[in-house]
Amino acid sequence: MVKDSPAKASDPAARSSTNGNVNGHADVVARAIEDNRHLAGALLPILHAIQDRLGFIPPDAARRIAEALNLSHADVQGVISFYHDFRAAPPGRHVLKVCRAEACQAMGAGALEARLKARLGIDFGQTTQDGSLTLEPVYCLGNCALSPACMVDGQLKGRVTADRLDGLLATLEGKS
């Protein structure tokens, strides 16, 4: 059972070691609640703490958080579902967020997006069959003078041409 692992939040290894481990999930949720419940408006910090560790919000987390914060289950579930960031299922080993916003569109993001989906065989919000990569849309990464932009495992990339994107994917495939 993984307990209080010091591994970094964004480290995919930290996620996979707890994936599928119900007790591990429960510990992470309990810890996130304990660390943040003293905050005013604690719900988002708790959810972030869970997703930082697990990569998603496990289905049983809402009820536990609701009990701890004296909220209704519906309140917590409603917050989880409102925000684009929170995932209901574990992501792939890598997460690629592609910017769809106007500045990136002006530099060919649309074609890049289509090429990427075709190459990976998945749509936004999906994970490749081998579990290596989750593709997500994002609406502006604040890198609009170096469009098109994307974010790979939390790392910002700019001037993402088709060639550069192929290179990024090849690097990720090498890693996973």
Place this chain on the structure above:
Amino acid sequence: MTAKVYVPRDSAACSVGAEETAKAIARVAAERGLEVDIVRNGSRGMFWLEPLVEVATPNGRVAYGPVAPEDVAGLFEAGFLKAGAHRLCLGPTEEISYLKKQERLTFARVGVTDPLNLAEYEAHGGFRGLRAAIGMSAREIVEEVVRSGLRGRGGAAFPCGIKWRTVLGAPALPKYIACNADEGDSGTFSDRMIMEGDPFLLLEGMTIAGLAVGATKGFIYLRSEYPDAERTLTAAIAAARAAKVLGDDVLGSGRTFDIEIRRGAGAYICGEETAMLESLEGKRGMVRPKPPLPAIEGLFGRPTAVNNVITLASVPVILDKGAKYYADYGRGRSQGTLPFQLAGNIKHGGLVEKAFGLTLRELLYDFGGGSASGRPIRAVQVGGPLGAYLPESRFDTPLDYEAFAAAGGMIGHGGVVVFDDTVDMAQMARYAMEFCAIESCGKCTPCRIGSRRGVEVIDHIRAGRKPAANLALLRDLCDTMTHGSLCAMGGLTPAPVVSALDHFPEDFGVSPSGKVS
């Protein structure tokens, strides 16, 4: 002697290899037995030149860029540590015309200093505004900001001092400062550059705001898309607490102010101030009806000054140099400077801080150098996804809040997104509706349902199904959204749609004479 080299740590610079370039410089210097002090500064905001490497010389800093890791050996060969000639040499940084023509008040330190070096921050004028504020009464601080003419830089352009006056006058306690760092507009990155490139400036501005309105606690609502800004701000807050800038004895004044970062979760609507307050309270980011104003009943029902990053970051210079100094920049009721952001299909994209009053054309061509593709610029969207698309005939409009509004535009947060002549404006209009459908909080019907119907109607028009009837329907729908929505999300989504229809009818299958084909 140890040479001093600057390589930006700004996430945009790193997105095109600044990290690798910095490592290559350290490696080659070690191989050559040279001592190099690599300072990781903010970005100067000339992104087409990133990674921009600077070398300190007795005559000031000299710039090289864009420097890829494979260029580094050649730079050492050319003696760049002593400003040696090289094809990437751009001369003295301050003499680069893009920078030289700017009026950097808010961005004075960005790209110049190490963002997390507190001593350097002070040496470059940091905390002078806060020290001045400590010697003033709350009322005096507020009136100084009123006199400066500073208006909200997040988009709505409401006079900052007037808002603070309301919060100061509200009797309930405690009061809060809520910094809106949910910079979601496409084409904008000035908040990010401040938070990554001069974070103490934001902390100083928030602390002054706290003294002005009587708040002892501030929150920074930071979008999750900015992980580097979160790391930098977290480190800056820790350093400011350690140096007793933040805490229960602000700079030895006996006054209390502290700041907490709260991460958003990918909802554009949380950039709307009341949705942001809901989110800070741990709820869904649903827009609140106004009144009550947040200044009277804001965060947790308490009086709250909600201000954008750039607004707060503009306050220290006002307190340091006086309201008149700031107000002397700009024109009409648009006083001071605005950090414009040139983005999209533009040759020289980046940050341009100028006094209000320059024209869009100056920004696009004198600074931007035209499109990146080399093709004619056809449309420009100013003010984010809720801003109008402007054709070339509007490029001579001066960039001040009133003049720009009179020309059918909105300056907003100062983002300028450029499109060349390959753009399909009907597609962009569709995207505006699609974006609204994705990001609507769902509270009011015109926004929630109208945006979905908008996508469908535009699809019908583009497919040539009953175009005349559907064009009339689209305008009618836009009218409903404009006048019936609760906030600017639904209320302004029609701006890009209607402007695309008005200025680029041919993209919707309508001839310029108005005839539907």
